[in-house]
Amino acid sequence: MSKSNWRPAADIATLKLRAKILADIRTFFAKRNILEVETPLMCSAPVTDPFLDTLQIHYQNKIWHLQTSPEYAMKRLLCAGSGSIYQLCKAFRSDEMGKHHHPEFSILEWYHLGFDHHDLMDEMDEFLQYVIQTKPAKKLSYQQLFEKYLNVNPHIIADEELKIITQTNCGIKGDDKLDRDDYLNLLMTHSIEPQLDKDQPVFIYDYPASQAALAKIRQDNPPVAERFEVYIQSIELANGYHELTDATEQIKRFHQDIEKRKKLNLPIVPIDHYLLSAMENGLPDCAGVALGVDRLALIAAQKENLSDTMAFNHGCI
Amino acid sequence: MTSYSTNEFKSGLKVMLDNDPCNILENEYVKPGKGQAFNRVKLRNLKTGRVLEKTFKSGDVLEGADVIDVEMQYLYQDGHFWHFMQTETFEQLSAEAAVVGDAAQWLKEQDICLVTLWNGIPLAVTPPNFVVLKIVETDPGIRGDTSGGGGKPAKLESGAVVRVPLFVQPGELIKVDTRKGEYISRVKE
Numbered sequence: 001m002s003k004s005n006w007r008p009a010a011d012i013a014t015l016k017l018r019a020k021i022l023a024d025i026r027t028f029f030a031k032r033n034i035l036e037v038e039t040p041l042m043c044s045a046p047v048t049d050p051f052l053d054t055l056q057i058h059y060q061n062k063i064w065h066l067q068t069s070p071e072y073a074m075k076r077l078l079c080a081g082s083g084s085i086y087q088l089c090k091a092f093r094s095d096e097m098g099k100h101h102h103p104e105f106s107i108l109e110w111y112h113l114g115f116d117h118h119d120l121m122d123e124m125d126e127f128l129q130y131v132i133q134t135k136p137a138k139k140l141s142y143q144q145l146f147e148k149y150l151n152v153n154p155h156i157i158a159d160e161e162l163k164i165i166t167q168t169n170c171g172i173k174g175d176d177k178l179d180r181d182d183y184l185n186l187l188m189t190h191s192i193e194p195q196l197d198k199d200q201p202v203f204i205y206d207y208p209a210s211q212a213a214l215a216k217i218r219q220d221n222p223p224v225a226e227r228f229e230v231y232i233q234s235i236e237l238a239n240g241y242h243e244l245t246d247a248t249e250q251i252k253r254f255h256q257d258i259e260k261r262k263k264l265n266l267p268i269v270p271i272d273h274y275l276l277s278a279m280e281n282g283l284p285d286c287a288g289v290a291l292g293v294d295r296l297a298l299i300a301a302q303k304e305n306l307s308d309t310m311a312f313n314h315g316c317i
Numbered sequence: 318m319t320s321y322s323t324n325e326f327k328s329g330l331k332v333m334l335d336n337d338p339c340n341i342l343e344n345e346y347v348k349p350g351k352g353q354a355f356n357r358v359k360l361r362n363l364k365t366g367r368v369l370e371k372t373f374k375s376g377d378v379l380e381g382a383d384v385i386d387v388e389m390q391y392l393y394q395d396g397h398f399w400h401f402m403q404t405e406t407f408e409q410l411s412a413e414a415a416v417v418g419d420a421a422q423w424l425k426e427q428d429i430c431l432v433t434l435w436n437g438i439p440l441a442v443t444p445p446n447f448v449v450l451k452i453v454e455t456d457p458g459i460r461g462d463t464s465g466g467g468g469k470p471a472k473l474e475s476g477a478v479v480r481v482p483l484f485v486q487p488g489e490l491i492k493v494d495t496r497k498g499e500y501i502s503r504v505k506e
Contacts, residue, residue: 051353095324095375096354098346172355172372185352186372213351229350239350290350 009313034084039073045272048257053094066092072275079278086110106293117242120287132300137201202231215241240289247279319381323356331384338363338382338435412439422477423495444495458486
């Protein structure tokens with residue numbers, strides 16, 4: 001007789017709560033006339049972000065990537081005149097496994113035409129109050145955040161000083177392969193996140209230009225990326241941009257990612273020419289955001305592990 | 318010796334860090350959405366007992382530490398060293414007082430305890446969870462007072478001092494939980 005543990009990872013009450021969250025998400029967008037779309041999970045050219053590693057499958061003598069997010073396909077729809085859209089789907093990220101990470105997870109991504117990142121943060125605030133009944137969010141710029149918790153200006157602190165602060169705060173050895181953004185990220189995860197307000201969502205915006213990913217860069221002094229992140233109870237929940245719309249700049253960002261991948265010996269991925277063609281045709285001005293649905297359920301259900309919100313987690317499939 | 322990559326880290330794994338054997342107590346995977354992955358690890362240095370918090374880049378490798386727990390019989394101490402024997406092979410080894418540490422106060426000759434060895438060298442000694450020891454010094458018992466209220470200190474043959482109920486007499490054997498240092502019951506000879 002087989003002794004496999006066939007039972008669900010989540011309890012039934014949590015699965016019911018999860019279903020209610022999904023229903024409330026759909027209602028939220030229906031009320032705003034934002035269109036639900038579905039795009040393929042399989043793609044030939046994945047997101048180029050250096051630290052997103054894909055899972056791959058073989059089909060018809062070709063290697064396909066499982067999407068790490070539906071970003072590129074959704075932007076092609078925007079270019080084709082879809083208007084504001086949202087999607088609830090699965091995404092896959094190789095080797096991501098932990099309390100708040102799971103290689104297969106559920107993602108909510110939405111794009112609102114004519115919005116910048118501040119407009120979208122306002123909408124996110126309403127969304128969170130509607131779906132999981134949070135208090136109104138608090139907003140801090142990336143610079144204010146570092147000044148508040150570490151008393152440093154993240155945009156101008158010297159490399160050497162940043163390195164020393166990180167080593168003492170995060171218990172990490174010097175490493176030639178770590179750059180400025182790695183150190184800032186470590187300070188964020190180790191020193192700042194645990195201290196963030198637990199009673200209300202915290203929105204952080206205007207990131208260093210080097211962490212723009214696909215956000216517009218605003219030419220302030222110093223320039224900043226019009227990007228934001230959402231934290232609830234110290235958990236990173238969502239990441240949004242005032243979207244880059246310039247196709248030439250998009251090609252530049254693709255190549256920056258590929259160069260970084262080469263430098264760090266990470267797998268090289270092809271560039272998505274469908275997206276480039278679409279952007280040459282014209283991506284309307286918009287803001288977009290991706291949110292971890294399992295993490296949202298985790299917060300609502302007051303659970304510890306992401307797998308506590310999943311019918312079956314990677315340990316029992 | 319085997320090496321372990323960050324994705325094999327888990328609590329209980331014994332690894333080498335800065336030339337010292339360590340036990341992983343906690344391991345947390347940390348990765349911001351747009352940044353690279355790290356493992357936040359809490360380790361106990363098995364030589365000093367100190368708990369350290371370290372961060373490793375995903376993919377970093379640590380060498381495993383050859384650390385094992387062996388059941389051994391405590392034989393005697395000679396003022397400098399404590400001597401133990403493996404009951405199956407009769408192999409003997411000696412450990413310094415610093416290695417025996419707090420376990421010393423519970424050890425009675427012939428008792429079986431757990432000796433933690435690193436490359437064959439003793440790192441720590443764990444006494445049995447329960448030991449039976451004779452009281453060598455305590456106030457005379459108050460006969461009939463079995464209320465359990467109050468209590469008094471009692472010195473045991475191994476050196477430890479525990480609180481015992483008032484009715485317990487000098488010279489009696491008692492059972493003690495060594496993890497909490499608590500009296501459990503009297504034991505008949």
